[in-house]
Amino acid sequence: MPTSFEQYVHDNARDLLRYATALSCDPHTAQDIVQSVLMRAAQRWPGIEQLAAPGAYVHRMVTNEFLSWRRRAVRTVSLPHGVLEAVTPPYPDETDVVxxxxxVFQGIxxxxxxxxxxxxxxxxANRTFAEIAGELGCSEATARSHISRGLAALRDRIPALERAKEAL
Known part of the structure; x- marks a missing residue:
């Protein structure tokens, strides 16, 4: 059953923001990424809603936007202040509690x-290696390599971050 774009945003904006925050490690950049994606998705919604998995398509748009974020010039078009907050009110960031x-987020x-x-x-996001490869546009072996190298870097960096935090 097709859903309106407004209903899709109402139901999924919080998850998209959480995912973008995990990718960018910055809630403000995450809002910019999601805002940009939702603006493009709104223009293309009649076609997107006809897809078998419109949510997966928009999720992929967020991933692509994050990967290309720093390569693009700053956008001049933006939603009016407070639009995202009106759809999904701010909520406390639970990561600061733990x-x-x-x-881990600092290391990431x-x-x-x-x-x-x-x-x-x-x-x-609990994706398989095949899904990760598809989303990043690389082979499964390359996706596994990215994960392996990333985990090795985290194992090296997190103890140093803990020591730095204790020194404060």
Whole structure:
């Protein structure tokens, strides 16, 4: 059953924002990414809603937007202030409650974009290696390599982040 774009945003904006925040490690950048994706999705919604999995398509748009975010010039078009908050009111960030999770996010923020995306897709979005490869546009072996290298970097960096935090 086709849904209106407004209903899709109402039902999925929070999940898209959480996913984009996990990718970008910055809630403000995440809002920009989701805003940009939703603006493009709104223009193409009649075609998107006809797809077998419109939610997966929009999710992929968020991933692609994150991967290309720094390569593009700053956008001049934006939604009026407070539009996303009206659809999905701000909610407390639960990651600050758990120090270990915060350290992991700090470590993830230091990873290269593709490694970061692969780690988030695998352990946050619970995707298979085949799904990760499809979303990143690479082979399964490359997706596994991104995850392996990202995890190795996290194992090296998290103890250093813990020591730095304790020194404060």
């Amino acid at each position: 120090d270990q999770r915060q350290l 923020a230091l990873l290269p974009r593709k490694q970061r995306a692969a780690i988030v897709l695998r352990y946050y």
